[in-house]
Amino acid sequence: MSRQFPDSNTIERAAQRINRMKPPKSKTAEVLSARVSLNIAMRTGKYEECIRYTDRIIDVFKKSPALIQGHTNFKLFVTAIYYGANFRTYLRQYKESDELMRLLESPLNVRQCDPGLYYEVKTLHELAMGVATYDLSRSRKAIGEYELLPAELHMQIPAIKQSEIFFTAAIASIIDGTPKDALRFVNIIRASKPTDIRNDLRQYIRVLFLIIHFDLNNLDVVETGIKAGRISFKRKNVLNPFYDAVFKLFSKMTRAKSIQKSEIAIREFLDHYSGEKAQFWASMNNYFNLRAWLTSKLEQRDFFKTLQEDEKL
Template sequence: MSRRNSGGEDSLFLKLFDYLDKHSDHNDKEILKKIPKIKKAQISNIRANLYKQLLASLRLFHRSNNIDIYLNEQLDYAHVLYDKGLYKSSLDILDKAKTKALEQKQYMMAQNMVEFEKHIESQHITGSMSAKAIELDELSHFLIHRNQKSASLSSASLQLYGLYLRHGYVRNQKDYKYVTEFFEEKLPVYDLEDLDFYEKLYYFQSYVWYSNMCHDFLNYYRYAQRWVNLFHDNPAMKDKELASYIKGLHNLLNALFLAGKYKKFKKAYLELEQFNSDGVLSINRNEESLLVLFKNVHMINLHYMQGSFTECLEMMPELEKIIVSNKYNWDQHRIMVFYYKIACLYFGAVQNENCIHYLNLIINNFFPKVREDIQSFARILNLIAHFELGNELLISYQIKSVYRFLSKMNDLHEVQKEIFKFLRKTPRIEPKNLNHEFGLLRDKLVIIREMPFEKRPFLYLDIIAWLESRIEGVAVEKVIERNFNLLQNENATLG
C-alpha cells in the first residue's frame, strides 16, 4: 500500500523502515549517517509518517480476524457513502454491520450504528420511515439499557482490580470494612439470568477481585471457575475474548494454589500448559504475552507446592532473559511479582545472596502504589535472608528503616512484630539456646496463623517452614517437600 507513494518524505520513510528492519541500533545519529538523504530536520516527521503507515498496514492485516476493526471499518464506509449522498447504500451497510454487531454482542458499536441510522432516516426520505422509526426506537432503547448495565459492571470490575493492585489483601477489620463497602457500592445488584455474556464476565471478575482481597479463597475459586465456565458455555467467545479466557484460567489456578488444592491445581496447570497445542485458535502478541506470563507464574507455584525449589531455579535464567529483554512489555506489577517469587525460590534453596539480589530489585526501585503488600514482605524476607548470612550489624541498621516503612504503609502485622522482636534480641541469644528460641517463635506464629486477617503473611512466605528448617538443620525446601508428601499421603488414605 505504502509503495504507491514515491516522492519526497513518502519514499524516505520506506528507506527508514528498511534500515530499522535490519538494524537493532535505532539511534538518530546512526540513521542520518546511513541514510544521507534524510535531513536532521526531517527525521521526526519521517518517523511519525512511518509509524502512521505501519499502523494502517497492521489495521488492514488484522481486519479479517478482529471484529472491532471490521465493524469500525463498516461504520466508516457508511459515513463516506452518506457524505456522497448515497443514503440507501449507507443504510444497507449499516444494517448488515449492525446485524453482525448484535450477533457478536458488540452492543456499543451497534448503538453507534443505530444512532447513525436514526440520523439518516430523520434527515432524508428513504421510503422506510414509518416502520423503521418504530424498529430503531425499540432497538435504541434496548441497546442504551444494555450498554448502561455493561458499563456499570465493567467499571465495578476495573475499580476493584485497581484496588487489589494498590493494596493486595485486606490487613485488618478496618480494611475489610472499607473493601466490602467499596464492593457493595460499586457493584450493582442484578439477576444473573438478566445478564448477557459480557455482563456476567464483569460480574464474576468483580467477585474474583473482592474474594481474593478478603482471603475468601473458597469464593475466589468458585467465581474464577464460573469465569472459566462462562467461556466453556460460550465457545465462540473464546476466540473473540481470548485474553479474558486466559486471565480466567490464571485466576482459577491462583485460587487453587492459595487454597492448597494440589491435584486440581496440577490438572488446571496441565490444561494451561497444553493450551492451543493444536493451533486452532489464532493467538496475537498480547495473548502470547499473557500465556508466557501465566505459564511461568504457575510453573513457579507448582514447584512451591511440591517444595522442589532447586529444580525450579534451573528454569529461571530463561525467565530472566524474557524480563530483561522486555520482550512482552510486562508491567511493573508483573515484574515485581516475578522478582519476589524468584527471591523466595532462592531462599527456599538456601541461596541467600541470590535471594537478596532479587529482593533488592524490588526494594531499590520505585513502584508507586503497586502491590504495597509485596513491597512490604520483600523487606521482611530481606531481613531474614541477612540473618541467615549472619549480617547482624546490617540487620540492626535495617530493622529501623523497615519498621518505619511498614508503619508508613500501615502494614505491621502480628507476624512482623514477632519477627522484629526475635531479630532484635538475636545478638543476645547464646548459640546453644537459638533452637529453643526458634521453637518459641514457631509456636507463637502457629497461633497467629489462625487469627482473622493474619493469614496473609503466610501466603508470601512459609515462615513456619523456615523456622522448622532452622530447628532441624535442613533447607526450607526440604521441610515444604516433606509436608507436601505427608499431605498427599493423607489425601490418598482419605480418598
C-alpha cells in the same frame, strides 16, 4: 487522607447480595457478574468460590468464542485461566492446575497472540508450581528462561507483575539454599518504584531481606534492615502485629549471646501459631513459610527437607 477499605463483614454482605440477584441475560453481563463475584471471593480468601467464578468466565468464553476477538476479553480469558490454575495450586490440585494452563497453548496460542501476557502468566505459574510441589528445578528453569527473554518482551510485561515474578523467584531461591540468588531478586524489587510493587509484597520483602542476610550470616545488615523496616512502617502507619513480632524476633536472634537465647526467641515467636491469632499468623505463611524456616533453625535441619517432611508447618 488514607484509603478506607471495606471490612470482611461488608464484603460478605456484598457477596450475599450478588448471589441473590437474578442471573444475567447476556454473556457479557454474565462475565461481568462473575468478575465482580471473583474479586469479592479473592478478598475473603475463599479459593473454592474463586475457582467456581474463574471456571464460569472460562466456560462462557469457550461456548462463545466470538467474545474473545477483542483484546480486553482475550486478556480477561487468559487471566481467568491463570487465576483458576493459581487457586487450584493453593488447594494442592496440581494436576488440574497444569491441565488448565495448557489452554494457553491450544487452541488460544497466547504465545503468538500476546507474547508479553503469555510469558507473564506462564512464568508466574511455573515458579509457583515449582515452590508448591518442591520441584525447584522447575522454578529455576522458569526464572532462567524469563531472564533470557528479549528486552522488548520484558517491556510488555507490567512492572507490578515483574516484581511478583522476582518475589516468587526469591522465595524459590531461599528454599533451594541459594541465598545469593535470592538476594539478587530481592534487590531488583527494592530498586523498583513503589508504584511498581504490590503494597503487601513491598512490606513482606523486608522479611525476606532479613531471612536472606541471616542465612548469609550478615548480622550487621540484618540489624540495619530491622531499623529501616521499623522506621518505614512507622512513617507509613503500617500496623501489623506480625511484622512487629518479626522485627523483634530477628533483633533477639542477631543479639543472642548463646544458641539457647536464640532458641528461646524462636520458640516465643512460634507460639503465635497456636495462640489466639493462630489463623492470622498462619495466613502470613501464604507468602513464605517462615514457621518452617524457623523450625529448621531450631532443629538444625535443612530448610528444604523440613518443608518436604512436614507440610503442616
